[in-house]
Structure formats: C-alpha cells, structure tokens
Amino acid sequence: MSALDAAAARPDRAGRPWAAPLAVAGLIALPIVTALLCLSAGRYQVPAAHVFGILLNELLGLLGTIAADWLPASWSAVTWTPTERIVITTVRLPRVFMAGVAGAGLALSGAVLQGMFRNPLVGPQTIGAASGASLGGVVAILLFGFGLPVHLGAFAGAALALAAVLAVHRGDGVSPVLTLVLAGVVVGAFCSALVGFVTFIADPEVKLPGIVFWLLGSFAAASWPNLALLAVCTAIGGGVMLAMRWRVNVLSLGDEEARSLGVDPGRDRVILLAATCLAISAQVAVSGAIGWVGLVIPNLARMVVGADHRRLLPVSAVAGAAFLMAADTLARDLTAAEIPVGIVTAIVGTPVFAWLLRRHAKGQGA
Numbered sequence: 001m002s003a004l005d006a007a008a009a010r011p012d013r014a015g016r017p018w019a020a021p022l023a024v025a026g027l028i029a030l031p032i033v034t035a036l037l038c039l040s041a042g043r044y045q046v047p048a049a050h051v052f053g054i055l056l057n058e059l060l061g062l063l064g065t066i067a068a069d070w071l072p073a074s075w076s077a078v079t080w081t082p083t084e085r086i087v088i089t090t091v092r093l094p095r096v097f098m099a100g101v102a103g104a105g106l107a108l109s110g111a112v113l114q115g116m117f118r119n120p121l122v123g124p125q126t127i128g129a130a131s132g133a134s135l136g137g138v139v140a141i142l143l144f145g146f147g148l149p150v151h152l153g154a155f156a157g158a159a160l161a162l163a164a165v166l167a168v169h170r171g172d173g174v175s176p177v178l179t180l181v182l183a184g185v186v187v188g189a190f191c192s193a194l195v196g197f198v199t200f201i202a203d204p205e206v207k208l209p210g211i212v213f214w215l216l217g218s219f220a221a222a223s224w225p226n227l228a229l230l231a232v233c234t235a236i237g238g239g240v241m242l243a244m245r246w247r248v249n250v251l252s253l254g255d256e257e258a259r260s261l262g263v264d265p266g267r268d269r270v271i272l273l274a275a276t277c278l279a280i281s282a283q284v285a286v287s288g289a290i291g292w293v294g295l296v297i298p299n300l301a302r303m304v305v306g307a308d309h310r311r312l313l314p315v316s317a318v319a320g321a322a323f324l325m326a327a328d329t330l331a332r333d334l335t336a337a338e339i340p341v342g343i344v345t346a347i348v349g350t351p352v353f354a355w356l357l358r359r360h361a362k363g364q365g366a
Helices: 003-012 020-040 048-063 065-070 082-117 129-143 148-169 176-201 208-216 224-243 245-251 255-260 265-287 293-305 309-333 341-365
Strands: none
Touching (some): 020 048, 020 309, 048 082, 082 176, 082 224, 082 265, 082 309, 129 148, 129 208, 176 265, 208 341, 224 265, 245 255, 245 265, 245 309, 255 265, 293 309, 293 341, 309 341
C-alpha cells in the first residue's frame, strides 16, 4: 500500500467497516424507493404499481421497439388513466428529480466541507456560497423578476462570495483552515445583511412576497429546463468532489501531513471549494435557499459508514437525495397551502443536529 493509500484509509479506523457494505447497498436502494413513494403520494393519489408502469412505459417509449421485443407484454399493458400519466410525467417527476439532485448536491458538498475543514459543524452556509447565491438571487428578483435573471444572479453571487472568501483568507495565516472558515463566516454574514436590506426596500405588494417565499426554498417552480440546469451543474461539481474524495481524506489529516505526502492543500482546497460552490449555487438558483441538508446528512452518514470519504461521499449523496425528496413531499402534502421546503428541513434538521451535538459531547466527555 502506498503512503497516500495508507493516509486515505486512516480516518476510517474508528468507523464500522463491517457495516459499510450493507449500508451502502441499502442507501443505494433508498432514493429509488423514496422516489416511487413520493411520486405516488399527493392530493391526487396514484398507486405505486401505476407509477412504476407509467415510468416503465415512458422508458420503453424512449428505447423503442428493441426493448419491447424482449420484455413480457404484461409489463407494457396500460392500467393507468391519462390523468395519472399527466400528473406523474408532467407535474411530479421533474419535481421529485429536482429535489433528489439538489439533496445529493447539498449533502455531498457538506461532507466535503466537513472533511476538508476537519469540522463536523461546517456546512454549505459556512463558506458564504449559499448566502452569496441568495443575495444574487434576491437582487435579480428585485430588479428583473423571476426566471433566467435569478439563475444568473445566484451563480454570480456565489462566485463573488467565494472570491471574497479567498481574498480575505489569502492562505497565509498560522491556521489556514481556521482563517478560511472565519472568512466564510464574515462574508456570509455580510451577504445575509445585504439580503435583509434588499427585502427591506422591496415593494411589499409586488416583490416582497416572492422574495420571501424564494428565500425559504421551494420546488414549486420545478420544470425540465430547471432540472437540466441543476443536473448538469451538480454532475460537474459532484464529479470533481467524488474524483477527489481520497484527497479529502488527506486534507482531513492536516496541512503538514498532506504536504509530506506530496499534496498541495491550498490548491486542492480551492478546487474543492469551487466544486461545492457550483453545486450549491445551482441548487439555490432553481429552488431558493434550503438549509440543514448539507449539515445534518453527512453527520448521519458518518455514523453509519465511518469517516473514510471514499465511502462517505457517495453515501451522503444518496441519503441527501432521499431526505430532500421526502421533505419536499411533506412540504406539498401536509397542508392545503404548500409549505416552503426550507421550513420542513429546518424543523427536521434542528432536533437531529441537537441530538448529534449531545451525542458528540457525551463521546468527548467519555
């Protein structure tokens, strides 16, 4: 085993390697089952068997007659109504997919940030990217309205926030990780103050309700173009994070040890920060600010599979996807008026995080 492989494996010594294969297999199936249940649930109930049949029929339509020749005829038999098909394919499918992709991107980003900064309390909001994207989005809503301007504003705001964090940090402090986190907190607080200023000056009759609802997070505006934008950005950012997952292990050992293994921690941090910023800003651009996913889900996944990021990152991604799909389903079905999904994630996330803090404190005391 090489020195880098040994370093990458070291964080998992305190984990549960016997549980990892079973946990990974279960978590891979979890988002698929969750998606089917979320597509079935709603004010217009669609049986799960009908959901499966509709999705299979749509897939066969894409594949053509080649697939239909070797599948049983009963698999393609129509047992659902046209209304059920429209509800699934037009209304719920892009929304559930968007929630799943967004949850995967947020949880993946949170796991990378926690490993990179060696701090389980770090999340997407800590580095200022989410706050910067929110600022760019609300400014775009105030000046131009919803649609493409919000997307461009969110990406621009996140990029400027990341640039400001790196400019404040400069990477030459005694503790680069600590100064980077503090720089993110400062920039995030500044962006949040500007968001408050924008909401204060917004027209209370025209602009303010839309800004407030967007800031609370919602997938009500889900569409196939928005899903495509989110999926492409999350795939690029998530692909970089997954490709560098062993380097996150090395960074979690500390800068001195990383340098001794031939890794440039400053360069790798910038690359990973840019990847997380892309995934986070894409989520904010299409669905507004959604908190707690990137903070809580990686900590729960770490309890199951340990701290080795080669397993932790993919497990966090699939768990985050399942969690946000379920949260969005609750948001649209709990009351007559749809609840912003950011409220649901906060209601669920805060007690779970409090339990994690209490568990961690007991472990430290022992």
